[in-house]
Structures are given as C-alpha cells and as structure tokens.
Amino acid sequence: MLPQYLTRSARFPYLCQKFMAMDSKKASESLTIMTELVLPNDTNLFGNLMGGRLMYWMDIAAALSAHKHCNAPVVTASVDNISFENPIKLGNVVHIEAKITRAFNTSMEVHLKVWGEDLTQQYKYKSNEAYYTFVALDPNRKPRTVPQLVAETDEEKKLFDGALRRRQLRLILGGKMKPDDALELKALFFKD
Numbered sequence: 001m002l003p004q005y006l007t008r009s010a011r012f013p014y015l016c017q018k019f020m021a022m023d024s025k026k027a028s029e030s031l032t033i034m035t036e037l038v039l040p041n042d043t044n045l046f047g048n049l050m051g052g053r054l055m056y057w058m059d060i061a062a063a064l065s066a067h068k069h070c071n072a073p074v075v076t077a078s079v080d081n082i083s084f085e086n087p088i089k090l091g092n093v094v095h096i097e098a099k100i101t102r103a104f105n106t107s108m109e110v111h112l113k114v115w116g117e118d119l120t121q122q123y124k125y126k127s128n129e130a131y132y133t134f135v136a137l138d139p140n141r142k143p144r145t146v147p148q149l150v151a152e153t154d155e156e157k158k159l160f161d162g163a164l165r166r167r168q169l170r171l172i173l174g175g176k177m178k179p180d181d182a183l184e185l186k187a188l189f190f191k192d
C-alpha cells in the first residue's frame with residue numbers, strides 16, 4: 001500500500017520503478033546448477049558419457065534457467081554448435097551451470113558450462129560450453145514477451161554484448177534473417 005501522503009504525481013515514478021523492476025530480472029536469478037553421476041547406461045563403448053545423454057541434461061538445465069527467468073513454459077528453439085573438449089568418464093560427476101545471457105522479445109539465450117569431476121582422484125576438468133535459445137509460450141502456445149535481462153558482473157556484461165551477434169548468426173543459419181539485416185554481425189567483418 002502507498003502511504004496516504006503520496007500525491008498522484010509522486011506515485012507515478014514509484015509505480016514506474018515498480019513496473020520496470022518487474023519487467024527486468026538479474027542474470028543471477030536464472031542461475032541453474034545440475035549435478036549428475038555417469039552410470040553404465042549413460043556411456044558409449046569406450047566407457048565415456050554419450051554426447052546425446054549430456055545434451056539431454058544440458059537441455060533440461062537450460063530450460064529450467066529460461067523458465068526461472070520468464071516464469072512461463074519454454075521450448076528449445078535452437079542449439080548452437082557443441083564441441084566435446086574432454087570425455088566424461090564412467091563414475092565421474094557431471095556439473096552443468098546454466099544462466100541467461102540476454103533476453104530479446106520472446107526468446108532468451110542461455111549459456112551453459114559443463115565440467116566433469118573425478119571425486120576419487122579429486123580433480124575437475126572442462127567438458128564443453130554451449131548456447132541454447134528458448135522461446136516462452138503463452139497458454140495458446142504462441143510466443144510471449146519475456147522480462148529484459150540485467151547483466152551485473154563483467155562476465156555477464158561480456159556475454160550480454162556478444163549475444164546480439166550470436167543471435168544474428170543463428171537466425172541467418174536458421175533461415176530466419178537475411179545476412180544484410182545482421183548489422184552488428186557485419187560490423188565485425190567490415191570496418192568503415
């Protein structure tokens with residue numbers, strides 16, 4: 001409740017501030033950490049975690065992160081390339097960290113970092129990194145707008161800045177954008 005002494009004009013900035021706060025969320029609020037154990041049924045013939053199983057877990061972690069940001073059901077729109085730098089071995093632990101880098105209109109880019117951990121030998125190793133894009137849907141399963149993202153740390157700001165170029169590249173590859181319209185991406189290659 002607003003105090004009685006606030007006049008109508010004094011309430012306006014207060015309400016604007018409140019509305020803007022609701023319409024944007026911090027990147028840290030979307031942080032999702034998932035931990036899994038590699039069991040025999042998750043492995044390939046070499047005793048390493050199968051890529052498909054890892055992508056399945058990454059998809060879930062990324063979806064939870066996007067859902068946390070927009071508080072609405074989401075679907076995976078696209079997955080950027082994933083390179084598996086190091087295999088994760090049977091019996092090792094998988095750590096997946098997912099966080100929103102930037103929200104656009106109805107879509108959100110999620111950054112994922114994946115590590116393996118050998119608890120017996122006590123070491124951690126990087127497995128891969130990836131970007132997933134999710135779209136929020138309304139009850140009619142149509143895309144709906146999402147809150148904007150507030151990047152706070154240096155790393156979050158760097159990821160936020162790069163997200164526009166990554167979005168343009170994936171939309172071109174997905175046939176959803178003409179290369180001529182990708183101004184920020186083109187600026188990387190062509191200087192005035």
Ligand SMILES: CC(C)(COP(=O)(O)OP(=O)(O)OC[C@H]1O[C@@H](n2cnc3c(N)ncnc32)[C@H](O)[C@@H]1OP(=O)(O)O)[C@@H](O)C(=O)NCCC(=O)NCCS
Nearest residue numbers: 074075076077078104105106107133135143170171174176
């Ligand atoms: C993703 C989907 C909702 C997009 O719907 P659409 O009718 O193409 O809607 P629009 O063209 O209005 O695009 C909506 C948003 O999706 C984004 N999008 C569409 N295709 C994309 C792609 N290939 N990569 C990244 N983003 C994409 C658009 O950029 C737009 O984002 P914005 O509003 O932030 O600008 C629709 O294609 C879909 O439902 N796909 C199937 C999803 C699915 O089943 N996933 C796997 C299981 S979860």
